[in-house]
Amino acid sequence: MTARAESTHPPAERQVGASARVGIVGGGQLARMTHQAAISLGVEVVVLAADPSDAVFGACPNVMLGAPDDLEALRGLALGCDVITFDHEGVPGECIEALEFEGFIVRPGSAAKRAAQDKLHARRLLGSLGFPVPDFEAVGSVGEAHACGERWGWPIMLKARRGGYDGRGVVKVSEEQLESAMATLTGAWIAERHVPIERELSQIVVRAAAGEQVCYPLIETVQQDGICVETRAPAQVGEAVSRRCVELAGELAGAIGATGVIAVELFMSADDEILVNELALRPHNSGHLTIEGCETSQFENHLRAVLGWPLGSTAMRAPAAAMRNVIGAGEGPGPSRRLAEALAVEGAHPHLYGKSPHSGRKLAHATALGSSAEHAAQRARRCAELLEGGEATA
Amino acid sequence: MTARAESTHPPAERQVGASARVGIVGGGQLARMTHQAAISLGVEVVVLAADPSDAVFGACPNVMLGAPDDLEALRGLALGCDVITFDHEGVPGECIEALEFEGFIVRPGSAAKRAAQDKLHARRLLGSLGFPVPDFEAVGSVGEAHACGERWGWPIMLKARRGGYDGRGVVKVSEEQLESAMATLTGAWIAERHVPIERELSQIVVRAAAGEQVCYPLIETVQQDGICVETRAPAQVGEAVSRRCVELAGELAGAIGATGVIAVELFMSADDEILVNELALRPHNSGHLTIEGCETSQFENHLRAVLGWPLGSTAMRAPAAAMRNVIGAGEGPGPSRRLAEALAVEGAHPHLYGKSPHSGRKLAHATALGSSAEHAAQRARRCAELLEGGEATA
Numbered sequence: 001m002t003a004r005a006e007s008t009h010p011p012a013e014r015q016v017g018a019s020a021r022v023g024i025v026g027g028g029q030l031a032r033m034t035h036q037a038a039i040s041l042g043v044e045v046v047v048l049a050a051d052p053s054d055a056v057f058g059a060c061p062n063v064m065l066g067a068p069d070d071l072e073a074l075r076g077l078a079l080g081c082d083v084i085t086f087d088h089e090g091v092p093g094e095c096i097e098a099l100e101f102e103g104f105i106v107r108p109g110s111a112a113k114r115a116a117q118d119k120l121h122a123r124r125l126l127g128s129l130g131f132p133v134p135d136f137e138a139v140g141s142v143g144e145a146h147a148c149g150e151r152w153g154w155p156i157m158l159k160a161r162r163g164g165y166d167g168r169g170v171v172k173v174s175e176e177q178l179e180s181a182m183a184t185l186t187g188a189w190i191a192e193r194h195v196p197i198e199r200e201l202s203q204i205v206v207r208a209a210a211g212e213q214v215c216y217p218l219i220e221t222v223q224q225d226g227i228c229v230e231t232r233a234p235a236q237v238g239e240a241v242s243r244r245c246v247e248l249a250g251e252l253a254g255a256i257g258a259t260g261v262i263a264v265e266l267f268m269s270a271d272d273e274i275l276v277n278e279l280a281l282r283p284h285n286s287g288h289l290t291i292e293g294c295e296t297s298q299f300e301n302h303l304r305a306v307l308g309w310p311l312g313s314t315a316m317r318a319p320a321a322a323m324r325n326v327i328g329a330g331e332g333p334g335p336s337r338r339l340a341e342a343l344a345v346e347g348a349h350p351h352l353y354g355k356s357p358h359s360g361r362k363l364a365h366a367t368a369l370g371s372s373a374e375h376a377a378q379r380a381r382r383c384a385e386l387l388e389g390g391e392a393t394a
Numbered sequence: 395m396t397a398r399a400e401s402t403h404p405p406a407e408r409q410v411g412a413s414a415r416v417g418i419v420g421g422g423q424l425a426r427m428t429h430q431a432a433i434s435l436g437v438e439v440v441v442l443a444a445d446p447s448d449a450v451f452g453a454c455p456n457v458m459l460g461a462p463d464d465l466e467a468l469r470g471l472a473l474g475c476d477v478i479t480f481d482h483e484g485v486p487g488e489c490i491e492a493l494e495f496e497g498f499i500v501r502p503g504s505a506a507k508r509a510a511q512d513k514l515h516a517r518r519l520l521g522s523l524g525f526p527v528p529d530f531e532a533v534g535s536v537g538e539a540h541a542c543g544e545r546w547g548w549p550i551m552l553k554a555r556r557g558g559y560d561g562r563g564v565v566k567v568s569e570e571q572l573e574s575a576m577a578t579l580t581g582a583w584i585a586e587r588h589v590p591i592e593r594e595l596s597q598i599v600v601r602a603a604a605g606e607q608v609c610y611p612l613i614e615t616v617q618q619d620g621i622c623v624e625t626r627a628p629a630q631v632g633e634a635v636s637r638r639c640v641e642l643a644g645e646l647a648g649a650i651g652a653t654g655v656i657a658v659e660l661f662m663s664a665d666d667e668i669l670v671n672e673l674a675l676r677p678h679n680s681g682h683l684t685i686e687g688c689e690t691s692q693f694e695n696h697l698r699a700v701l702g703w704p705l706g707s708t709a710m711r712a713p714a715a716a717m718r719n720v721i722g723a724g725e726g727p728g729p730s731r732r733l734a735e736a737l738a739v740e741g742a743h744p745h746l747y748g749k750s751p752h753s754g755r756k757l758a759h760a761t762a763l764g765s766s767a768e769h770a771a772q773r774a775r776r777c778a779e780l781l782e783g784g785e786a787t788a
Contacts (some may be wrong), residue, residue, distance in 0.1 A: 309734045309735050
């Protein structure tokens with residue numbers, strides 16, 4: 001299999017031809033769906049999950065309980081695995097570095113991973129590499145943030161340097177709101193120019209350890225309150241924009257040297273300017289539609305990449321695909337209750353995560369293929385509404 | 395969920411909206427792939443596996459060790475499951491009847507299952523229902539078998555009433571071979587007229603508990619030494635033959651009242667006559683190509699059927715699909731060794747079963763889609779040859 005750096009903790013002796021073993025830090029739906037893809041490849045997935053209610057329980061037989069910042073737990077996972085990868089961005093950089101120092105293979109590695117963990121580092125790195133990013137600045141006081149607003153115009157965006165996701169850690173503030181908003185913030189923040197956005201896009205690229213790359217079709221994402229609620233592929237943008245996104249994501253993946261799935265979240269302005277918003281160095285919510293929509297899913301391609309195997313075709317299997325997230329609303333009955341009805345929606349494929357329902361928690365998603373993005377989106381939406389427990393639209 | 399007959403062993407109390415739980419007797423690759431499909435539906439699969447080397451270990455977290463003819467083990471599986479179904483035909487009829495008598499829901503039920511377990515019963519039942527089957531007779535002595543040969547012409551087929559699969563339990567004998575062949579046989583056998591076969595076909599139908607049915611495209615199967623080595627869909631037969639197979643399988647599924655996947659193995663003669671060979675009341679090797687080839691796989695549709703949920707579309711996702719089995723040759727290195735090369739075969743999808751390699755054991759399969767059945771078959775074959783450890787054809 002993959003070559004191994006000098007190691008103080010060699011993986012346990014295994015038979016020649018034995019199946020590969022991939023350790024995943026984090027037990028959410030991404031780990032669950034990666035295990036599902038791994039079954040076909042005969043790859044054993046071992047998961048370090050932080051909570052017994054995580055999505056991976058019930059789906060995967062090899063799960064260890066432990067925190068993602070517990071180096072002993074991470075070592076326990078790494079021992080006997082061929083490679084370690086991630087379900088989220090929550091593993092401290094110093095832990096990843098420690099594993100690497102001890103000779104374990106971690107993909108993506110610490111240097112690349114940091115670009116998905118620290119917004120200030122990412123903005124600086126991307127800017128220095130010549131990639132287009134919104135204006136930004138590290139801010140430690142109301143005065144510093146106010147100066148940004150005066151320079152760029154109001155409102156401005158305030159973003160947590162670390163740990164934000166699904167709308168958490170991002171606020172848009174007017175000049176009037178600034179002081180009260182900053183009073184509630186903890187940790188380090190950056191201020192960012194508020195960019196009028198025409199569309200939000202996601203360009204997923206997969207990069208193999210040896211540098212081979214494949215790009216998925218450009219995906220359009222629809223957000224509500226900062227949470228992705230719907231995605232569609234291929235994005236309805238001009239050929240030039242589409243080409244630009246592929247080029248940009250491909251260069252970026254190479255520049256940061258990441259291995260595995262790299263999801264590049266992009267802003268498109270009204271005049272077709274493309275700015276890099278965020279990076280995720282792991283399978284990404286916007287790529288769930290690749291399970292049915294593409295010849296090789298993002299989950300299988302992530303496994304292939306981190307194991308040093310050839311990447312699979314990302315060609316679409318239908319003219320269009322769409323995905324709708326199913327998000328918990330209070331302590332409802334969960335997506336199982338109306339699953340039978342959801343299964344009757346033509347062309348829709350429900351994916352349940354086996355999680356207990358909580359408000360705002362992603363519990364499931366529905367994908368549909370169709371003759372157009374709108375056609376696929378209608379089907380996915382109908383299915384997702386039933387899974388959320390509401391009435392389906394006609 | 396599904397209604398439950400009067401039961402002396404009600405399933406454990408569960409939350410409203412909790413996920414459905416399906417018990418599978420048998421831990422082979424069919425159970426493995428059914429669990430893989432169940433992950434998307436949020437369905438919990440619990441497996442009763444006879445051997446710690448079974449394919450389901452490493453893929454599914456809920457596995458109990460126990461023999462399929464151990465009623466206590468079967469009860470242990472059934473308790474807490476909403477429905478019991480099967481990975482093979484090896485559960486004794488009296489055990490299935492006992493579970494039913496105790497109020498557990500078993501799908502398919504004992505009456506239907508017998509048609510897949512006992513060749514003499516199946517032939518008589520199908521004959522009495524007016525379905526075309528080859529001439530047959532129960533034989534207990536060389537004299538009785540000889541009389542069949544005299545009546546039908548030589549050679550004749552001898553088939554074990556129970557337990558035969560993958561070429562085991564089936565012999566073709568000439569008049570000269572008869573006496574020595576019969577001397578080695580144990581158990582009950584039937585003699586069958588040897589039918590010159592133009593093609594072997596498989597018509598897979600899925601029948602819901604309420605009677606709803608869907609048919610997959612007709613599949614052509616290629617056998618070597620009685621083992622299925624390759625399948626292709628849609629079968630290259632005339633429209634009339636194709637229609638006849640769908641009608642026949644549909645009527646048959648209804649007549650025996652089975653729930654779940656029903657694979658009807660068919661013989662087609664040179665003059666397009668169709669005879670029923672075997673039934674399998676479970677997901678079937680010939681249907682593995684439905685994972686990539688059809689909108690809903692046989693595994694997902696089996697789960698939907700036994701849970702009383704709407705069945706999914708069986709429409710093909712490409713003009714043609716083909717599957718090639720990977721069969722062990724001695725104590726070789728197993729299909730993992732050259733997996734990376736197999737993954738590089740364009741359009742091919744390897745499925746490894748995680749089993750230790752033994753001669754004659756099905757270890758994996760490769761599916762490919764293509765513009766024609768031959769195109770798809772070439773890709774699948776190239777991938778399977780690599781998984782078998784040999785050189786791939788150009």
